Amino acid sequence: xxxYSTNEFKGGLKVMLDGDPCAxxxxxxxxxGKGQAFNRVKLRNLMTGRVWERTFKSGExxxxxxxxxxxxxxxxxxxxxxYFMLNDGSFEQYPVEKRALGDTxxxxxxxVVYTVTLWNDNVINVTPPNFIELxxxxxxxxxxxDTAQGxxxxxxxxxxxxxxxxxxxxxxxxxxxxxxxxxxxxxx
Amino acid sequence: xxxxxxxxxxSIETLRERARLLAHTRAFFAERxxxxxxxxxxxxxxxxxxxLQSLSCEAMTDAGQERLWLQTSPEFHMKRLLxxxxxxxxxxxxxxxxxxxxxxxxxxxxxxxxxxxxLDLEGMIAEVESLIRHVLPFDPGPCRHYRxxxxxxxxxxxxxLTRSLTELRDCASRHGGLDMSQEGxxxxxxxxxxxxxxxxxxQQCVAVVTDYPASQAALAxxxxxxxxxxxxxARFEVYLAGLELANGYDELTDPQEQAARFADDNxxxxxxxxxxxxxDQRLLAALEAGLPIGSGVALGLDRLLQLALGxxxxxxxxxxxxxxx
Numbered sequence: 001x002x003x004y005s006t007n008e009f010k011g012g013l014k015v016m017l018d019g020d021p022c023a024x025x026x027x028x029x030x031x032x033g034k035g036q037a038f039n040r041v042k043l044r045n046l047m048t049g050r051v052w053e054r055t056f057k058s059g060e061x062x063x064x065x066x067x068x069x070x071x072x073x074x075x076x077x078x079x080x081x082x083y084f085m086l087n088d089g090s091f092e093q094y095p096v097e098k099r100a101l102g103d104t105x106x107x108x109x110x111x112v113v114y115t116v117t118l119w120n121d122n123v124i125n126v127t128p129p130n131f132i133e134l135x136x137x138x139x140x141x142x143x144x145x146d147t148a149q150g151x152x153x154x155x156x157x158x159x160x161x162x163x164x165x166x167x168x169x170x171x172x173x174x175x176x177x178x179x180x181x182x183x184x185x186x187x188x
Numbered sequence: 189x190x191x192x193x194x195x196x197x198x199s200i201e202t203l204r205e206r207a208r209l210l211a212h213t214r215a216f217f218a219e220r221x222x223x224x225x226x227x228x229x230x231x232x233x234x235x236x237x238x239x240l241q242s243l244s245c246e247a248m249t250d251a252g253q254e255r256l257w258l259q260t261s262p263e264f265h266m267k268r269l270l271x272x273x274x275x276x277x278x279x280x281x282x283x284x285x286x287x288x289x290x291x292x293x294x295x296x297x298x299x300x301x302x303x304x305x306x307l308d309l310e311g312m313i314a315e316v317e318s319l320i321r322h323v324l325p326f327d328p329g330p331c332r333h334y335r336x337x338x339x340x341x342x343x344x345x346x347x348x349l350t351r352s353l354t355e356l357r358d359c360a361s362r363h364g365g366l367d368m369s370q371e372g373x374x375x376x377x378x379x380x381x382x383x384x385x386x387x388x389x390x391q392q393c394v395a396v397v398t399d400y401p402a403s404q405a406a407l408a409x410x411x412x413x414x415x416x417x418x419x420x421x422a423r424f425e426v427y428l429a430g431l432e433l434a435n436g437y438d439e440l441t442d443p444q445e446q447a448a449r450f451a452d453d454n455x456x457x458x459x460x461x462x463x464x465x466x467x468d469q470r471l472l473a474a475l476e477a478g479l480p481i482g483s484g485v486a487l488g489l490d491r492l493l494q495l496a497l498g499x500x501x502x503x504x505x506x507x508x509x510x511x512x513x
Contacts, residue, residue: 007287029290032386033425033435033488034406035239035378036371037287038364055364055383057371058287 005061006039014046014067017054021046021065021119029058046117046124049102065119072116074108084126087113096123104128106161107179128179133188134158135174142170152184193512197503205497206505209323210280213300213489216322220315222276222302227265229282230256233468236453237406241286242465243295257465258284261299261486263407264471267439270303270482271474278302280489291501292431295510298489305480309422309438312483313396316426316434319487320394324496328428329393336400336420337413339385340377348377349401349418374403389427398424407446408437426487428495436485443475 004015009027016022022043031037037058044051046067072084072094081095082105094116098105100123104114107128117125139155152164155175163177165184174188198206214224234242234257243258259265262281269277283299304312317331340348346359353373360368360376363384368376389395402410405421413420422438440446450467457464493505503509 007289027290029288029293030382031239031288031293032378032382033432033486034237034404035381036375037239038379038382040383055366055379057366 002064003061004064006041006056006058009039009041014065015043015062016065017043017045017052017062020048021067021124022052023067025051031058046119049125068118070116070118071113073113074110076110077108082108084114084116084123094118094123096126100124101126106159107132108159109134130178130180131176131185132159132179133174133176134161136165136169136171139165139169139171143167195512196507197509197512198505198507202497202499202505203507206493209493209496210489212323213280213319216319217278217302220276222278222304223274225266225269225274225277225279227259227262227269227279227281229259229284231259231265231468232256233264233471234465235260236450236457236465236467238453238456238460238462241462243284243286260285262301263484263486264468266301266303266484267471267479268474270305271477271479276302276304289510292491294490294502294506297502297506300487300489300492301484303439303482303484305482307483309398309424309436309483312436312485313398313424313426316436316485316487317394317396320426320428320433320492323492328390331394331396333396333398334389336397337418339389339397340380343385343388344380348380349413349420350416374401377401377404386427386432387430390429390431395427396424397427400425405440405449406437407440407449409440428492431491431495432488433491433495434485434487436483439479439482439484441475441479441481443472446475447472 004013009024011024011026013024014021015024022045025042025044028040029037030040039056039058040053041056042051042053071087073087075083075085075093077083081097082101084094084096086092104126109132112129112132115127116123134157136155137158140153151167153167154162155165155169156162157177161182163182163184165175169175176185176188177183178185217224230247234244240260242260244255247254247256261283262279266277266279279301281299281301282296284296289295320328337347337349340346344359346355356373356376357368357371360379364379368379399413400421400423402419402421405423408421408423410419411422424436425432426434447467454464490502490505494502497505499505
């Protein structure tokens with residue numbers, strides 16, 4: 001496997017650290033005018049999502065991580081595994097464990113395309129699209145005429161997520177939601 | 189390939205400000221009778237400094253095909269002018285350091301370097317402070333002086349001059365979160381300085397650090413620390429907002445000592461498997477002829493402009509940074 005030296009560390013580069021695949025977030029070159037150079041590096045652990053901050057001597061290297069990010073469509077779940085299909089026409093399916101799915105479970109909707117991260121051919125992470133359209137399955141009855149007051153109420157969506165929505169929203173409506181913040185964007 | 193990267197990394201408005209501050213800087217020295225000089229960017233001699241990597245190129249000269257070095261600072265040539273009787277001189281010089289690219293570094297950058305024969309280190313510190321106040325459009329706060337060893341004692345509880353190598357390695361490994369058990373004294377100290385001490389220096393003040401370990405003297409004289417007679421370097425650095433701005437020396441004038449330091453640097457380069465750099469014989473000859481006693485300082489002008497203009501990184505005050513040059 002190839003390896004990368006600190007001067008090649010760029011945002012998004014995938015490397016191995018302490019046995020886990022990580023993505024470089026930020027790489028800062030630190031050097032006293034006449035002294036030894038170091039790199040302060042922020043890396044996101046792709047297994048846990050946590051961001052690590054590490055210092056390396058400039059010129060040190062890390063092994064590349066065999067990580068792929070692929071577009072896949074969500075198919076179904078059998079209760080134990082969640083199944084996704086490659087979006088490239090190959091119909092190849094990938095089973096995903098609950099651990100890898102994490103918080104994305106509450107944003108799952110059939111036929112929507114997700115970004116699936118594979119490490120050594122195993123799925124380690126699933127990222128939903130930034131915006132998703134979901135139906136309201138449960139909420140208090142809508143209050144008419146209230147569009148500007150800015151009040152809100154909880155609404156349960158078809159995927160299982162709960163979002164704060166304006167008071168005028170009714171059950172059965174389809175809403176556009178920002179999956180990064182869980183916030184209501186508008187009616188679909 | 190996105191083709192928007194032809195655009196400058198500094199806005200045209202910033203470049204106008206840069207030009208204005210450069211004129212301001214020149215006026216500062218003109219008022220003080222310091223002569224502006226221009227010395228070669230290419231030289232037959234490179235820097236032997238272990239942590240400075242010189243770029244070089246093949247050139248066809250009147251001597252035939254030969255290797256010339258891009259200067260890491262204009263120091264050697266300026267000292268030759270001093271030895272030739274130039275009197276006080278300054279230069280805004282393009283300098284090159286291989287491998288140095290980042291938020292506060294660019295492969296090539298503008299060094300403001302000046303020399304004051306007859307002026308002692310205290311006098312030079314005062315002049316650097318005046319220049320900084322002259323260029324900055326805001327008050328950076330009072331000037332505070334710190335001894336290198338006091339910074340380590342206060343912040344880390346260790347004396348960098350007297351603690352054993354093992355203790356320094358432990359301290360550096362612990363604070364840096366990496367294995368420093370094979371590194372030398374100065375590498376451990378550099379790590380602690382850059383990671384722990386530097387970020388806090390010069391917050392609401394101009395911080396001046398003096399009395400560096402003798403091993404970090406570079407081209408400065410040594411003297412004895414009044415406290416316990418430890419050998420320290422007659423050298424200072426100026427920090428502003430956690431940024432290392434300037435590095436000043438009570439200049440070494442002894443040619444034998446200078447030759448010995450070149451040899452030490454090359455011995456360390458051999459140890460580390462780095463390319464050796466032939467000592468600059470013309471500099472040694474100039475010292476032999478007599479370099480007037482005095483002080484010199486090198487200031488990273490792009491960083492000063494970065495602070496003056498409130499930018500987050502040096503490339504924002506450069507027309508084109510290394511990554512899109």
